[in-house]
Amino acid sequence: MIDRTIQQTSVPALGFGTYQLRGTACREAVADALTLGYRHIDTAQAYRNEAEVGAALATSDVPRDDLFVTTKVWVDHLEPDTARRTTTQSLRDLQLDYVDLLLIHWPNEDAAPLEATLDALDALKDEGKTRHIGVSNFTPTLLQRAIDHTTLFCHQVEYHPFLSQDALLAQARSHDLLLTAYTPLARGEVLASGRLQAIGERHGKTPAQVTLRWLVQQEQVAAIPKASSAQHRKENIDIFDFSLSDEEMRAIHTLAAGQRLVDPAFAPNWER
Numbered sequence: 001m002i003d004r005t006i007q008q009t010s011v012p013a014l015g016f017g018t019y020q021l022r023g024t025a026c027r028e029a030v031a032d033a034l035t036l037g038y039r040h041i042d043t044a045q046a047y048r049n050e051a052e053v054g055a056a057l058a059t060s061d062v063p064r065d066d067l068f069v070t071t072k073v074w075v076d077h078l079e080p081d082t083a084r085r086t087t088t089q090s091l092r093d094l095q096l097d098y099v100d101l102l103l104i105h106w107p108n109e110d111a112a113p114l115e116a117t118l119d120a121l122d123a124l125k126d127e128g129k130t131r132h133i134g135v136s137n138f139t140p141t142l143l144q145r146a147i148d149h150t151t152l153f154c155h156q157v158e159y160h161p162f163l164s165q166d167a168l169l170a171q172a173r174s175h176d177l178l179l180t181a182y183t184p185l186a187r188g189e190v191l192a193s194g195r196l197q198a199i200g201e202r203h204g205k206t207p208a209q210v211t212l213r214w215l216v217q218q219e220q221v222a223a224i225p226k227a228s229s230a231q232h233r234k235e236n237i238d239i240f241d242f243s244l245s246d247e248e249m250r251a252i253h254t255l256a257a258g259q260r261l262v263d264p265a266f267a268p269n270w271e272r
């Protein structure tokens, strides 16, 4: 495993995403991921699986200190008292005293001014309910506003070979933020890329493995693929016995084509 050191905190560069995993399947998938060596788990209030993630964590023998658990406050919960109340419920469901990272899932100033929500998250941090706070799906301008207001640890955004995040990466690097790549496999679309297939053949790896290696080989970046299949979970963590050359890294960067897969109606104007 490669660890990122961000603001003196160590974070496994490869995590396990849990969007769309529900019920027993979620509990079993997270338990299996922990057995395979994943130590960074990503959930959210909106995924409605915090209780199942918590059940898997509670029955695992992995020490709490070895885990990095992220959850996210949903867009309708950003008013300060609501953020506090729902985070308390998240911790109860996760059966944890604290999470490692608490994120604003999407910006939504109809619920509260950004600074007020950040203050609420900071208060939870001061009380030990989260070790770090961060944001997700912010534009460069919004991210700068948040950075100017408080200490952020992470920005979680869609990032894969078909979508460049150069501007946000530069911001993450200059402020020592973790940039967590969500939808890192472009929901499976990386499998069809001839270039990723060719690079994979050279290393005896699949296009999914090449993509994840490309992400974790970048400074400040972590990736959180989701896999409901046991075979995919195993494959995705088997990326630490090879590395990509500078030329291969560059060749994958040139695949970027502005292809954004997660763009709900309430998303911000990405160009701002």
Ligand SMILES: NC(=O)c1ccc[n+]([C@@H]2O[C@H](COP(=O)([O-])OP(=O)(O)OC[C@H]3O[C@@H](n4cnc5c(N)ncnc54)[C@H](OP(=O)(O)O)[C@@H]3O)[C@@H](O)[C@H]2O)c1
Binding pocket: 016, 017, 018, 019, 020, 042, 043, 105, 136, 137, 156, 157, 181, 182, 183, 184, 185, 186, 187, 188, 191, 208, 209, 224, 225, 226, 227, 228, 229, 230, 231, 232, 233, 235, 236, 262
């Ligand atoms: N902050 C946000 O707004 C946000 C938004 C979206 C996602 N996320 C986070 O990011 C995580 C990952 O994103 P995602 O679930 O959207 O997409 P993803 O990880 O890019 O893709 C998941 C899809 O890829 C398949 N897959 C996984 N490993 C594979 C492999 N080795 N070979 C072939 N196919 C493979 C999975 O299949 P199987 O399931 O069949 O194994 C699933 O269909 C989420 O679970 C969530 O934690 C955050």
